[in-house]
Amino acid sequence: MLWEPEDVVRVLDPSEQRFVRHATFTGRSVTVRGELDPVALGAAFAALQRAFPILVCRIVEDAEENGILLRPGHIEPVGAWVSFGDPDEVRIPAESLSPRAQLGYLDVVLAEEDRARVTLFVHHSVADAGHCVELFARLWGYYTDHVETGSIAAGPREYPESAESLLARRGVVRGPRSGLEGVTRPLVVADAVGVVQSSQPASPALARPARVQLDPAETARVLELARTRAVSVNGLVTAAVLRAFAAVYGVDQVGCVYPVDLRRRLDPPVAAAAGTNVSGLAAFTTTEFDDVVTLARRIGTALHDDLATGVIEQSVLHFPDFFGPTRVHSTAGHIALTNTGTVPTFRAPDGLILDDYEIVYLSAHPRPSTGASAAVTFLVYTYLGRLTLARLGGGPRAVELLSAAADELTWDAADHEAASA
Missing domain, CATH: 3.30.559.10 (Chloramphenicol acetyltransferase-like domain)
Incomplete structure (x- = not known):
C-alpha cells in the first residue's frame, strides 16, 4: 500500500x-x-x-x-x-x-x-x-x-468538491438522457485501445496549441455583431468553427461537444475554486450551415433548451458511459470546443506587463486513452481585448482550420458593419 x-x-x-x-x-x-x-x-x-x-x-x-x-x-x-x-x-x-x-x-x-x-x-x-x-x-x-x-494574507480554504458531489447535494439524480445522444456512435474495437490491457506510461508530453489572434478592432466587431444580432459570442465562435470544419474537410454533417460551466447555474452558485471540474457537456450536430449568425442562433437555442431541461447537468452523471474502462458509448470523431470566455486582467505591480496569455497541456505519463478521441480540439478565450482561437489535432489539413474559422468571424463582422453603415 x-x-x-x-x-x-x-x-x-x-x-x-x-x-x-x-x-x-x-x-x-x-x-x-x-x-x-x-x-x-x-x-x-x-x-x-x-x-x-x-x-x-x-x-x-x-x-x-x-x-x-x-x-x-x-x-x-x-x-x-x-x-x-x-x-x-x-x-x-x-x-x-x-x-x-x-x-x-x-x-x-x-x-x-x-x-x-x-x-x-x-x-x-x-x-x-x-x-x-x-x-x-x-x-x-x-x-x-x-x-x-512585503506581506501576503492567505488563509487556507477547504478542498474543492466534484461536480457529482455538488449535484447530489442539490438533489440532482441521473435520468435517462445524457444530452450527448446526437454525437454518440457505437463503441468499436478501435475506440477500446487501453480498455482491456494496461500499458506502460510514455515520457512527458507537452501540447501547445497553434493559435490565431484577432486584433482588438476585429474582436470588438465580433462583440458588436453578437450584441446587435442578439446571439452569444460562444454561439458565433462555435458556428464559425463548424462552418470552417465543414468547408475544409468537405463534410455535410458536423457534431461538436463543448463544456458548460455550471457554477453560476447551480442553486446556490459555486465559487470558482470550490469545485474541481464543474462543467457539463453540451452537444450540437448540424447538416445545415446557413450563415454564421443563423447557425449561432440555432446553437444558442439548443443550449438554452438543454439548460432549461437540466440535460447539461445530466451529462456529468453519464460520464462513466463515455469515459474510462467501463464506457459503453463513443463520441469519437466529434469537434471539441472549450470557450473559457474573457480572461481577467491580472494584477501586477507598476512597470510589470503580462502581455500574452495562453493555455497549454502537459501529460506527465501519457498512456493509450480509454476515452473518446475528438477529431480536433479548439480553445477560445479573450485576453486584453484580443479573441484567440487555438487548435489541437485534426490531421494534415487542420492547418487551414484556424484561418478559416477566423475568416468566418471577421468577414461576417465586417460585412455586417458595412451593411449597417
Whole structure:
C-alpha cells in the first residue's frame, strides 16, 4: 500500500477520473515584460499552496487505475522552479512533475532585457478552466501584495468538491438522457485501445496549441455583431468553427461537444475554486450551415433548451458511459470546443506587463486513452481585448482550420458593419 487510510481525502469521481490516466496538467502561461522578482514570485506561489491546499495534495492509482486523492502529509511542498531560458518557448520543466508528488507546479523562465515567462501547471482532475484562472489570478495578486507591501494574507480554504458531489447535494439524480445522444456512435474495437490491457506510461508530453489572434478592432466587431444580432459570442465562435470544419474537410454533417460551466447555474452558485471540474457537456450536430449568425442562433437555442431541461447537468452523471474502462458509448470523431470566455486582467505591480496569455497541456505519463478521441480540439478565450482561437489535432489539413474559422468571424463582422453603415 502506498498510503495510510488517514491520508485519503477521497476517491476521485468520474468527472475527475478521466484526467488521471494521462496525468493531464492544464497550464496557464503568460509572457512578462518588466523586472520580475523571482523571490517574490516564489513567496506568492508558497502562499497559493497554503491558501489552496489541493495544490500540494497527491494522486495515486489503485490496481484498477482509479485515482485516489491524498493529503500531502509531512511531504515538503515543491516550490517555484526558476531558471534562465527562452521566454518565447513553453517548455516541459526539467524537474520532475508528477501527480504522485503534488498537483500544482510553477515554472518561471527568466531572460535578459527584462523578459520572462511564468507557467502555472495544475492537474486537470482537480481544476478546470474557471478554477485555473482563479488560481492564476490569485498568484499574481499575492505577488503584487508581496512587492508592494512585503506581506501576503492567505488563509487556507477547504478542498474543492466534484461536480457529482455538488449535484447530489442539490438533489440532482441521473435520468435517462445524457444530452450527448446526437454525437454518440457505437463503441468499436478501435475506440477500446487501453480498455482491456494496461500499458506502460510514455515520457512527458507537452501540447501547445497553434493559435490565431484577432486584433482588438476585429474582436470588438465580433462583440458588436453578437450584441446587435442578439446571439452569444460562444454561439458565433462555435458556428464559425463548424462552418470552417465543414468547408475544409468537405463534410455535410458536423457534431461538436463543448463544456458548460455550471457554477453560476447551480442553486446556490459555486465559487470558482470550490469545485474541481464543474462543467457539463453540451452537444450540437448540424447538416445545415446557413450563415454564421443563423447557425449561432440555432446553437444558442439548443443550449438554452438543454439548460432549461437540466440535460447539461445530466451529462456529468453519464460520464462513466463515455469515459474510462467501463464506457459503453463513443463520441469519437466529434469537434471539441472549450470557450473559457474573457480572461481577467491580472494584477501586477507598476512597470510589470503580462502581455500574452495562453493555455497549454502537459501529460506527465501519457498512456493509450480509454476515452473518446475528438477529431480536433479548439480553445477560445479573450485576453486584453484580443479573441484567440487555438487548435489541437485534426490531421494534415487542420492547418487551414484556424484561418478559416477566423475568416468566418471577421468577414461576417465586417460585412455586417458595412451593411449597417
